[in-house]
Amino acid sequence: MRIVCIGGGPAGLYFSLLMKKLHPDHDVTVVERNKPYDTFGWGVVFSDATMQSMRAWDIESASEIESAFNHWDDIEVLFKGTRQRTSGHGFVGIGRRKLLNILQARCEPLGVDLKFETDVDSDLQYPDADLVIASDGLNSKIRNRYPEVFQPDLVVRPNRYIWLGTNRLFDAFTFDFRKTEHGWFQSHIYKFDDRTSTFIIETTEEAYRAHGLDKMGQQGSIEFCKSLFAEVLDGSSLMTNARHQRGSAWLNFVRLICGKWSHFNGHSHVVLMGDAAHTAHFAIGSGTKLAIDDAIELANQFQILGHDKAKIPEVLSAYEEKRRVDVARIQNAARNAMEWFEVVGRRYADTLEPEQFMYSMLTRSQRISHENLRLRDKDWLEGYERWFARKSGLTVAEQGRCLPPMFTPFKSRRTALPNRIVVSPMAIYSATDGLINDFHVVHLASRALGGAGLIFAEMTCVSPDARITPGCLGLWNDAQMGGWKRLTHFVHSNTASKVGIQLGHAGRKGATKVAWDGIDMPLESGSWPLISASALPYLKQSSVPKAMDRDDMDRVLNDFVAATRRAAEADVDWLEFHCAHGYLLSSFLSPLTNRRSDEYGGDHDNRARYPLEVFAAVRAAWPADRPISVRLSCNDWFEGGNTPEDAAIFSKMFKDAGADMIDCSSGQVWKEEKPVYGRLFQTPFSDKIRNEVHVPTIAVGAISEADHANSIIAAGRADLCAVARPHLADPAWVLHEAAKIGLTNIDWPKQYVSGKSQFENNLARTSVLSAK
Numbered sequence: 001m002r003i004v005c006i007g008g009g010p011a012g013l014y015f016s017l018l019m020k021k022l023h024p025d026h027d028v029t030v031v032e033r034n035k036p037y038d039t040f041g042w043g044v045v046f047s048d049a050t051m052q053s054m055r056a057w058d059i060e061s062a063s064e065i066e067s068a069f070n071h072w073d074d075i076e077v078l079f080k081g082t083r084q085r086t087s088g089h090g091f092v093g094i095g096r097r098k099l100l101n102i103l104q105a106r107c108e109p110l111g112v113d114l115k116f117e118t119d120v121d122s123d124l125q126y127p128d129a130d131l132v133i134a135s136d137g138l139n140s141k142i143r144n145r146y147p148e149v150f151q152p153d154l155v156v157r158p159n160r161y162i163w164l165g166t167n168r169l170f171d172a173f174t175f176d177f178r179k180t181e182h183g184w185f186q187s188h189i190y191k192f193d194d195r196t197s198t199f200i201i202e203t204t205e206e207a208y209r210a211h212g213l214d215k216m217g218q219q220g221s222i223e224f225c226k227s228l229f230a231e232v233l234d235g236s237s238l239m240t241n242a243r244h245q246r247g248s249a250w251l252n253f254v255r256l257i258c259g260k261w262s263h264f265n266g267h268s269h270v271v272l273m274g275d276a277a278h279t280a281h282f283a284i285g286s287g288t289k290l291a292i293d294d295a296i297e298l299a300n301q302f303q304i305l306g307h308d309k310a311k312i313p314e315v316l317s318a319y320e321e322k323r324r325v326d327v328a329r330i331q332n333a334a335r336n337a338m339e340w341f342e343v344v345g346r347r348y349a350d351t352l353e354p355e356q357f358m359y360s361m362l363t364r365s366q367r368i369s370h371e372n373l374r375l376r377d378k379d380w381l382e383g384y385e386r387w388f389a390r391k392s393g394l395t396v397a398e399q400g401r402c403l404p405p406m407f408t409p410f411k412s413r414r415t416a417l418p419n420r421i422v423v424s425p426m427a428i429y430s431a432t433d434g435l436i437n438d439f440h441v442v443h444l445a446s447r448a449l450g451g452a453g454l455i456f457a458e459m460t461c462v463s464p465d466a467r468i469t470p471g472c473l474g475l476w477n478d479a480q481m482g483g484w485k486r487l488t489h490f491v492h493s494n495t496a497s498k499v500g501i502q503l504g505h506a507g508r509k510g511a512t513k514v515a516w517d518g519i520d521m522p523l524e525s526g527s528w529p530l531i532s533a534s535a536l537p538y539l540k541q542s543s544v545p546k547a548m549d550r551d552d553m554d555r556v557l558n559d560f561v562a563a564t565r566r567a568a569e570a571d572v573d574w575l576e577f578h579c580a581h582g583y584l585l586s587s588f589l590s591p592l593t594n595r596r597s598d599e600y601g602g603d604h605d606n607r608a609r610y611p612l613e614v615f616a617a618v619r620a621a622w623p624a625d626r627p628i629s630v631r632l633s634c635n636d637w638f639e640g641g642n643t644p645e646d647a648a649i650f651s652k653m654f655k656d657a658g659a660d661m662i663d664c665s666s667g668q669v670w671k672e673e674k675p676v677y678g679r680l681f682q683t684p685f686s687d688k689i690r691n692e693v694h695v696p697t698i699a700v701g702a703i704s705e706a707d708h709a710n711s712i713i714a715a716g717r718a719d720l721c722a723v724a725r726p727h728l729a730d731p732a733w734v735l736h737e738a739a740k741i742g743l744t745n746i747d748w749p750k751q752y753v754s755g756k757s758q759f760e761n762n763l764a765r766t767s768v769l770s771a772k
């Protein structure tokens with residue numbers, strides 16, 4: 001086979017040497033526009049896993065790389081005059097120049113033809129090649145020749161960064177955060193050889209411009225950075241080596257995803273590799289790793305399917321299929337980490353205390369969790385847990401393990417929750433005439449016995465026509481209030497849990513069948529008239545709601561107030577005001593469902609006007625010493641609908657009106673929504689609202705392990721975690737999760753204590769067996 005790699009970066013060089021090594025008959029050429037020992041960039045970092053597979057594929061180059069590596073374990077964060085350090089993070093760094101030189105030197109004896117100082121314009125320059133590797137980096141000319149085929153999706157990110165070096169040596173991966181009069185700057189610093197450390201500085205576009213960095217030359221920028229980071233530089237200089245490569249000193253990171261990775265140009269098969277195919281932000285240092293892993297996988301597929309021209313199409317599609325999954329996973333983590341640095345100034349740096357700031361930074365990619373941090377640095381994590389527990393009001397010993405964040409208490413007004421796990425409201429469609437019956441009491445009380453700090457019943461409707469289905473709970477009469485009293489009495493007298501009620505009105509989503517007869521499907525008989533912000537049916541077959549007039553507004557407001565009073569009288573501890581999921585109040589907030597032209601439609605103030613009127617009346621009727629949370633759909637997941645930015649605006653309005661917490665849900669507003677599900681998928685909304693609006697929040701959505709909840713709460717991404725479906729699967733989810741993370745000093749109900757140690761011992765035995 002004749003193989004031409006256009007671009008001699010890590011991807012092109014490593015692939016060439018592997019192919020020549022595996023099959024010396026291949027004719028392999030690397031064409032590179034730079035000189036052999038000429039390259040941009042300072043150090044790059046690798047993971048141990050990549051190094052391990054490099055060792056398996058080519059021990060010669062791996063040994064050379066390993067002997068040139070700088071290994072370090074610690075991360076140090078400099079922030080607001082504090083210096084915090086944690087260990088166990090295991091990175092290796094190497095100069096990019098050194099890495100390329102090792103790969104070049106390895107290519108030569110294997111017989112790879114290295115052609116330097118040749119700028120290639122087109123893959124068609126090599127018509128005799130069977131395979132052309134487009135390893136020509138992010139700005140790949142080869143990829144750009146076929147935009148319809150490769151479908152590159154390039155997103156220019158908002159932050160500015162400059163990639164510099166310094167001769168000061170650092171013994172930890174160091175992050176230094178500095179505040180200026182125009183905003184925050186952060187540096188990412190790591191040593192990569194005996195004389196040099198990489199020093200990347202990042203800031204927002206606003207701060208960059210406000211300091212006039214857009215108008216300064218490279219030297220001006222260096223002087224500015226030197227003075228800003230003088231303390232950490234401790235007299236050393238900053239250096240650039242990118243002058244010949246890039247026009248501007250400050251760059252924007254470009255995120256790239258391609259729809260397809262290979263193409264037949266009429267003569268040769270062309271395939272993308274490394275940065276030409278995808279990019280991952282330097283916040284998790286994975287660009288070189290991905291390039292090397294691509295090279296390995298393509299060589300691997302030739303090994304599996306055969307080093308034969310005829311096999312190329314099959315090999316390329318297997319390569320793409322395999323790599324896509326891994327690349328997507330890394331890009332996802334890199335996106336989280338990148339976004340953390342993009343918002344750090346406005347969201348975290350002025351909000352979180354140094355200890356929590358550090359935790360938030362360490363978990364920024366959301367791949368490193370609480371228990372993962374324990375494995376990396378137990379002492380540091382236990383110290384952080386003690387700090388968090390003390391902040392939550394617990395008295396803890398100076399040393400040793402204390403209660404992890406999700407098990408710390410939380411108080412809002414008079415309501416003191418024993419821990420931070422909430423049973424999220426879940427409709428169970430089992431009521432008649434809105435009455436709590438035995439099923440509700442048994443169902444909810446079991447979750448209280450199972451250890452959750454706050455138990456929400458399902459959305460409880462303020463009038464018969466406010467119900468979603470005939471099976472929904474209601475609170476419009478005293479008989480219903482009696483059922484609530486029974487529930488609160490049992491929970492208060494037998495557990496430490498508190499009881500919450502979620503008051504709502506179904507609006508345009510009302511008069512439907514119970515879930516198991518068809519979610520959202522209109523009732524065939526016994527229906528009732530619907531109301532909403534505007535006269536838009538939810539489904540084509542749903543009945544058309546009436547756009548509410550003033551009388552309707554007054555009536556619904558009074559119904560909310562009456563239900564609130566009854567809830568207070570029933571000794572409910574917490575009220576949640578349901579403004580999410582497309583129900584009545586949510587239909588006012590979303591521009592998709594609110595098409596009104598009066599003062600209740602239009603901008604944010606107008607759309608929130610009616611929900612806020614009702615909220616104010618509820619707040620006034622609800623005892624001043626009990627909290628109210630507001631549930632919002634923080635993303636409509638549909639073009640033209642509310643975004644997290646809008647949710648933050650509404651959160652501020654509710655906070656100013658006296659809301660104690662925002663419960664950050666999303667969606668269910670518009671039938672054609674396109675939600676992006678995944679682990680903790682709504683937590684970013686909670687993080688944003690909590691730390692930008694400065695109001696406590698509840699995170700909810702695909703939180704299914706103690707490790708998730710601890711990570712969220714410890715990082716200050718939420719104050720409470722609501723867990724819904726896992727509580728349907730396991731009423732004692734909280735007690736069981738405690739046992740799973742080895743926490744045995746959690747109280748079980750006294751009636752169940754005999755089951756506790758057996759459960760814990762069995763778990764411990766299973767984990768020992770599975771570790772064998």
Ligand SMILES: Cc1cc2nc3c(=O)[nH]c(=O)nc-3n(C[C@H](O)[C@H](O)[C@H](O)COP(=O)(O)OP(=O)(O)OC[C@H]3O[C@@H](n4cnc5c(N)ncnc54)[C@H](O)[C@@H]3O)c2cc1C
Pocket residue numbers: 006007008009010011012031032033034041043044045046118119120121135136137138140141162163200273274275276282285286287288289290291
């Ligand atoms: C600030 C910053 C920090 C980074 N930090 C890290 C890190 O810590 N860890 C990490 O793993 N990665 C890091 N990266 C990313 C890393 O540099 C790249 O992801 C990696 O080098 C990709 O390898 P590649 O071979 O695909 O492309 P490149 O390394 O970009 O190589 C492409 C090669 O093609 C050549 N070329 C381009 N066009 C032509 C042409 N027309 N003709 C001939 N030759 C051509 C170029 O000269 C270059 O040598 C960082 C990137 C930046 C910007």
Ligand SMILES: Cc1cc2nc3c(=O)[nH]c(=O)nc-3n(C[C@H](O)[C@H](O)[C@H](O)COP(=O)(O)O)c2cc1C
Pocket residue numbers: 424425426427428458459502578580581631665700701702703722723724725726
């Ligand atoms: C069966 C069921 C019923 C639900 N009913 C309600 C409800 O009445 N009110 C509400 O705000 N959310 C309701 N939800 C949404 C949950 O409260 C929660 O936000 C969602 O299920 C995501 O959490 P999870 O991933 O832990 O399940 C319901 C969810 C389920 C599964």
